[in-house]
Amino acid sequence: MIPTGSQPSQARVGSLAVGAPEQSASATRITPGNALRPEDIALAAARGAAKPSQDVAEYALRLGDDGLILAQRLGHWISRAPELEEDVALGNIGLDQLGHARSFLTYAGSAWGKTEDDLAYFRREHEFRSAHLFEQPNGDFAVTIARQFVASHYQFELYRRLVHSTDETLAAIAAKAVKEVDYHRDHSVQWVLRLAGGTDESRRRMIAGLALIWPYVGELFVDDALTARLGDAAVVPSTLRADFDAVTGAVLAEAELDVPAVPPAVGGGREGRHSEHLGPLLAEMQVLAREFPGASW
Amino acid sequence: MIPTGSQPSQARVGSLAVGAPEQSASATRITPGNALRPEDIALAAARGAAKPSQDVAEYALRLGDDGLILAQRLGHWISRAPELEEDVALGNIGLDQLGHARSFLTYAGSAWGKTEDDLAYFRREHEFRSAHLFEQPNGDFAVTIARQFVASHYQFELYRRLVHSTDETLAAIAAKAVKEVDYHRDHSVQWVLRLAGGTDESRRRMIAGLALIWPYVGELFVDDALTARLGDAAVVPSTLRADFDAVTGAVLAEAELDVPAVPPAVGGGREGRHSEHLGPLLAEMQVLAREFPGASW
Numbered sequence: 216m217i218p219t220g221s222q223p224s225q226a227r228v229g230s231l232a233v234g235a236p237e238q239s240a241s242a243t244r245i246t247p248g249n250a251l252r253p254e255d256i257a258l259a260a261a262r263g264a265a266k267p268s269q270d271v272a273e274y275a276l277r278l279g280d281d282g283l284i285l286a287q288r289l290g291h292w293i294s295r296a297p298e299l300e301e302d303v304a305l306g307n308i309g310l311d312q313l314g315h316a317r318s319f320l321t322y323a324g325s326a327w328g329k330t331e332d333d334l335a336y337f338r339r340e341h342e343f344r345s346a347h348l349f350e351q352p353n354g355d356f357a358v359t360i361a362r363q364f365v366a367s368h369y370q371f372e373l374y375r376r377l378v379h380s381t382d383e384t385l386a387a388i389a390a391k392a393v394k395e396v397d398y399h400r401d402h403s404v405q406w407v408l409r410l411a412g413g414t415d416e417s418r419r420r421m422i423a424g425l426a427l428i429w430p431y432v433g434e435l436f437v438d439d440a441l442t443a444r445l446g447d448a449a450v451v452p453s454t455l456r457a458d459f460d461a462v463t464g465a466v467l468a469e470a471e472l473d474v475p476a477v478p479p480a481v482g483g484g485r486e487g488r489h490s491e492h493l494g495p496l497l498a499e500m501q502v503l504a505r506e507f508p509g510a511s512w
Numbered sequence: 513m514i515p516t517g518s519q520p521s522q523a524r525v526g527s528l529a530v531g532a533p534e535q536s537a538s539a540t541r542i543t544p545g546n547a548l549r550p551e552d553i554a555l556a557a558a559r560g561a562a563k564p565s566q567d568v569a570e571y572a573l574r575l576g577d578d579g580l581i582l583a584q585r586l587g588h589w590i591s592r593a594p595e596l597e598e599d600v601a602l603g604n605i606g607l608d609q610l611g612h613a614r615s616f617l618t619y620a621g622s623a624w625g626k627t628e629d630d631l632a633y634f635r636r637e638h639e640f641r642s643a644h645l646f647e648q649p650n651g652d653f654a655v656t657i658a659r660q661f662v663a664s665h666y667q668f669e670l671y672r673r674l675v676h677s678t679d680e681t682l683a684a685i686a687a688k689a690v691k692e693v694d695y696h697r698d699h700s701v702q703w704v705l706r707l708a709g710g711t712d713e714s715r716r717r718m719i720a721g722l723a724l725i726w727p728y729v730g731e732l733f734v735d736d737a738l739t740a741r742l743g744d745a746a747v748v749p750s751t752l753r754a755d756f757d758a759v760t761g762a763v764l765a766e767a768e769l770d771v772p773a774v775p776p777a778v779g780g781g782r783e784g785r786h787s788e789h790l791g792p793l794l795a796e797m798q799v800l801a802r803e804f805p806g807a808s809w
Contacts (some may be wrong), residue, residue: 253597289590290588291587293583293584293589293607296800297800297801300550300614303607303612303614309603313590313600317597331596356801365697511525
């Protein structure tokens with residue numbers, strides 16, 4: 216976390232930057248440098264930029280919810296990882312995911328006159344569009360790594376195609392996200408290899424973690440009417456599957472692990488049907504904002 | 513979180529970097545750029561660099577524990593802040609604190625043949641040397657801001673003097689930390705002003721938060737035999753008080769708030785006497801590492 220760039224009006228340390236008071240009512244500004252910020256998206260919308268269509272907004276909601284829910288899960292590791300270094304790494308991955316979510320949700324919300332906070336804190340469970348993978352509990356460290364291994368390989372394949380979206384905003388968000396997710400991917404790969412090649416106990420846990428998570432892989436690659444209608448603005452999920460299988464399969468082979476032969480779980484997250492795990496996560500996430508709606512903190 | 517620098521052997525995104533496998537058995541590397549890393553400190557110790565004296569190590573332990581405990585507290589906000597943007601900001605501040613803690617603890621541990629993880633996960637409550645301020649519960653958002661307001665002003669005054677320490681490692685850690693803490697300070701100031709000048713409810717909470725936290729200010733500035741013995745290697749705590757009072761007083765005056773007139777709490781953190789709040793925090797932080805000691809994750 217070091218200062219970069221040379222913006223005279225914004226002093227920065229790491230990714231935390233404090234905007235000049237006259238520029239914003241907010242106490243903090245996240246400044247991802249040359250990438251599109253949620254604030255830029257909100258500002259463009261306020262200035263009359265073309266709003267996303269209902270379909271594009273719904274699509275952005277799906278991607279944003281995936282990142283939002285995953286970020287909540289990863290945040291818990293900040294006090295519980297097996298190494299301090301790993302505390303920091305998972306914390307950073309969580310914050311990256313939250314950053315992507317903020318951009319996608321801001322863009323989605325601009326179609327409906329809602330802010331990212333409206334969408335994060337004031338929707339009910341059946342209005343969330345995340346896939347079941349992301350709401351799966353942390354479990355032990357190996358389960359978290361298995362979930363991250365699947366999540367980041369899926370997101371990498373998705374975002375590297377979405378940079379070519381005919382929707383410029385989706386393309387810009389993906390262009391920032393793909394670079395970060397590429398490193399999340401490397402991080403998970405190195406842990407899969409390390410756990411699989413470590414002690415008997417760590418290998419046993421890695422195998423168990425992958426078996427627990429793999430039923431949620433299928434849902435990520437299911438096409439539906441929305442992705443069909445969106446055409447070149449989006450990415451057809453099923454087209455990602457071959458590359459996902461090839462890359463993850465090669466890693467598992469290197470780790471001398473089998474691709475888990477487990478039946479797929481029932482999905483439905485993209486239509487708002489969730490597992491029993493999402494409700495408690497949302498309750499914790501939303502309690503403060505709901506306790507004082509519009510409190511102008 | 514954007515790539516900076518140009519180190520060919522280490523690809524980077526934000527503060528998460530993945531080291532080349534032959535350089536390290538660890539899956540992740542934190543690369544704070546031109547600043548001293550915990551890994552550098554550990555490596556220097558392994559190569560026979562002069563070890564810190566027992567006094568310097570004990571002093572580093574105090575500073576490291578302050579950051580470690582505060583980081584745990586702040587990590588919980590990742591799923592609970594009143595705004596997504598604030599989730600990210602508090603998460604980043606927590607990760608900064610954890611980064612400082614890792615450096616201080618690595619240096620302290622080098623005197624005793626212990627790693628940062630040994631010190632974080634395998635000490636008992638009475639062996640922690642953090643001041644009581646840092647273990648105070650998050651409370652509502654205003655309490656967290658009050659705690660952060662005190663913590664970051666104290667740390668800023670401390671670190672900006674510690675950069676002149678005759679101990680080169682302490683000076684180098686402080687040189688990195690002071691830049692980050694300066695922005696933590698700005699962040700807390702802007703929130704104090706915003707909450708005090710917001711709604712009746714937010715002002716009421718800010719006043720209550722400061723009243724709850726202020727009893728823990730005194731302990732931060734208490735001198736003892738250790739700081740006396742250390743001389744110019746450390747900073748005498750009482751010498752920070754005047755500047756702390758002047759700067760925080762000016763902010764409170766701008767916010768039209770009184771400096772809380774509350775009696776000081778009983779301290780003792782520097783000698784390992786803690787409040788009832790530290791035990792549960794440590795239990796959560798240490799459970800995984802203790803469940804599988806030496807499991808070579």
